[in-house]
Amino acid sequence: MKSIYLPHILIILTALLVSCATVDAPDSDVGSTLTPNEIRGPGLGNVGVPDFDKGMEAFRRGDYAEALEEWRPLAEAGPWPSAQSMLGTMYYFGRGVTQDYAEAAHWFQLAAEQGFAPAQSMLGFMHQNGDGVPQDYTEAARWYQLAAEQNEPTAQSRLGALYALGQGAPQNYDLAYFWYRMAANQGNVSAQGSLGVMYYNGQGVPHDYTEAARWFGLAADQGSAAAQHTLGRMYFNGQGVSQDHREAARWLGMAAQAGHDNAQAMLGLMYDLGLGVPEDAVLAYKWINLSAAQGNE
Secondary structure, eight states: OOOTTHHHHHHHHHHHTSOOSOOOOOOOOTTOTTOHHHHTSTTOTTTTOHHHHHHHHHHHTTOHHHHHHHHHHHHHHSSOHHHHHHHHHHHHHTSSSOOOHHHHHHHHHHHHTTTOHHHHHHHHHHHHHTSSSOOOHHHHHHHHHHHHTTTOHHHHHHHHHHHHHTSSSOOOHHHHHHHHHHHHTTTOHHHHHHHHHHHHHTSSSOOOHHHHHHHHHHHHHTTOHHHHHHHHHHHHHTSSSOOOHHHHHHHHHHHHHTTOHHHHHHHHHHHHHTSSSOOOHHHHHHHHHHHHHTTOO
16 A cells, blocks of 8 residues: 555654654643642541541532531641642632632641641742742742652652753752652652653663663553553664564553543554554544644644
8 A cells, every 4th residue: 555644654654663863851740739639638637527528528529619628727737738728729720619819828827837747849830830829839849858758759759850851950860860759769750751761861871771661661651641642652763672663563552542642643654554564544544643733744
């Protein structure tokens, strides 16, 4: 069968067959700090209070009005950081209340000042992005540091990113690696992907495709579309792993299904050429057009 996109394919595949200088940034972990499971993590002196637990049960079943009714009196009473943090979460995401970043920051601040690591992490995130507070990378790094020192993995990953980028602190790949590794060892998917990037590009660590593939694999197994795409490329090119077009297509397929535009384009080209998958013009057209619809031309 004649290729339906041959001029474009030859250009793109030539580029893919050589070692690429950069890889995808890790998937964002926005919103991952204050989940119900993490709120019930270590250091929660007031978990087990009946009203808080009733609020958590209501929150989990989507009854945000009841959760608010249970948590607000606790949060307003004083030293109840878990209730204050959950109020901050509700205002940040607009769950049962009108979304209000300034109000969210108020409640996170109260909990963070009591040393509550998830709130410190979220307050750092808000300062990093200017959500309800002035954007201030230095202040973001300060709150991330406080939470990271309590072994809060999301804060560790985000602090590593600030050191890698030189935001809020001088660029320092050694510290970036240290905090990424601390978070990655706890299973933080963003940190695992970030370590993959560092090994792939040789930033602060020796250039090592095998180690990069290992970390991308861990992140990919947790559903990171960015890691799945990069791992697929590495199998396609034989970087750090044995070249295997079928395995490349498997990982690219996962990323493509998740909406990753570059994975969709590459998967479409592989269907067009029959590399790792049966030659299929219909599927080639589908994936290339889904990618193009996202502006990837």
